Amino acid sequence: MNKLFAYAVRTVTLSLLVVAPAAASLGAPAAAGPACRRTAGPGEQTLTVPFAGVDYPVTVYVPAGARTTKRLPLVVNLHGTQSTGGNQLRYSDMASAADRDGFLVVAPSGNIPAAAGFAWNVPGVGTPPAGARDDVAFLAEVVTTAVRSLCGDPARVHGTGYSGGGRMISAFACARADLLAAIAPVAGLRAGRPDPLDPARVDPASCRPSRPVPVLTFHGEQDGTNPYQGGGSPYWQYSVAVARQRWAELNGCRDGARTVAVSAHVTRTSYRKCRGRADVTLYTVADGGHTWPGTPVDNGNGTVTREIDANALMWDFFQRHRH
Template sequence: MRHWIGALALTAGLLGLGQTAQAACTLGEAGTTRAVRMGPTQRTVQIHVPRDFDPAQAAPLVLLLHGSGGTGAAMLTSSKLADAADRHGFIVAAPDAGIPVERGFVWNVPGVPTITGAIPGPDDADDVAFLLAIADDLAAQGCADPARLYATGLSGGGRMTSWLGCVVADRFAAIAPVVGLRAGNPRKADPASPDPATCRPSRPMPVIAFAGDADQTNPIQGGGAPYWSYTMHAAEQRWAQLNGCAATRPTRWVSNTVYEEGYADCRDGAEVAGRITRDGGHSWVADNDAMWAFFAPRTRD
């Protein structure tokens, strides 16, 4: 995959600040969200600055990726991740994806069709490059800590989050797909298992995934659309293999409606966890505080 970060240029930079590093971050007033435009295509990114943000101290950054046909603004509202950011002190960047469709946008995940059925081609937006450019620009402004970059997303955004873990693991400290955990595309000859050739992370990637057991769009039991096919547990197992996990953790109930499964004793502490909501559907079933508890101790070397 091409990552034409240089082609983005970012000549204006976020909020018109340019590309030069600043002594202190000047994103805006703490506890507020504003829409900014980035890159030559001027795509929209919602930036939430946490309450009590110290502009002299770079903060962790969470990329929040909307579902297919959605927008960053709607995702930020429905996920309530800005509230968690205010509690825990991280910046949220919720961009619009690069492929316009109907009233929203779709992420470019190679080999995965958009909601119109079309397979993204070489002329479609390079969303990996764009997402990295957001992180780079916020780091250049002294706002975001590049060692504490995380990603989460819903459905198609969850699949995009998984893809980031596969292809740019060196940039992210952890990922948290929501109703969208994948570990590469399904094998063509055996769709019930992931194709190892389509997910080759350069380093162990800590993963916490959230899903509902009544999801009919991306069912945890597998099946569904051809791009889905294998089970959520198969995806967890594959990430555990990639991360060199040596132990399966006993399943435990973390609440009356949510149980957690996963793998431990992984290389570099890259644990794999899956939280399943009983009777949960295809929606933001993530516990944002639990997500942050998983993210917070993890940094990229």
């Protein structure tokens, strides 16, 4: 489990409660037309997202200096178990990256209570509580609302997440590849649920994306929560290498894995020549814990590498992909 970060949060609530028409409620974002005006100013805000009769507050961040009529790339950033969207924005240090690189951040919260925060309803993971929110459908509505209300570019919607949020964004990519240009989970890449007959393998029926999804991921070999070699919790079991290989299969990558050292403790394993340029890349941190590479926050879950910066690497990756 992740340790929850306690922060004093100052947010401004946007008057952006826009009820989507019936077609939009299915999760298809509006087309990127020339007309666009963002009413939210720069900084951290709270966007209201209506879903299944409930209004959910969603933490968002608008970069400094963004023109109100320019469509911007959008990064969905999902928190780990026992945390919240606001805490994830700070743990990942993504606001400063957004200001530097000019993208929107959308950081919703799960809805299953977990300690002082929440967990995600990840498809195929255990038995969710009665009445648990359908988080695949909810995230589709989050994307739709954020694209419309924040002047996002629907062709450049990307996803990341930490730990349980990494598992959730992986599952969302399996189910709604039509809404994502690329994903970059941290300490949580999955490619479907473990096979009930052989948990060290992936159940192939549990992840069948409608299109190839470019994947970048980061994982520490000393991760004690989601072990690099697999095992641990029932929802984890198969290794990070198996998840990486499965996404390469799903994306039809023709080149085998190529591993190179990028620093003293970090290697990069990549698959190239994939359908739709949907490459698959894993950064392995030899001494890394259950942590976000480059974050200034120590969450108490092991070593945080300073040899690479996950935010910089994922933004470079995201810029190369759109749909």
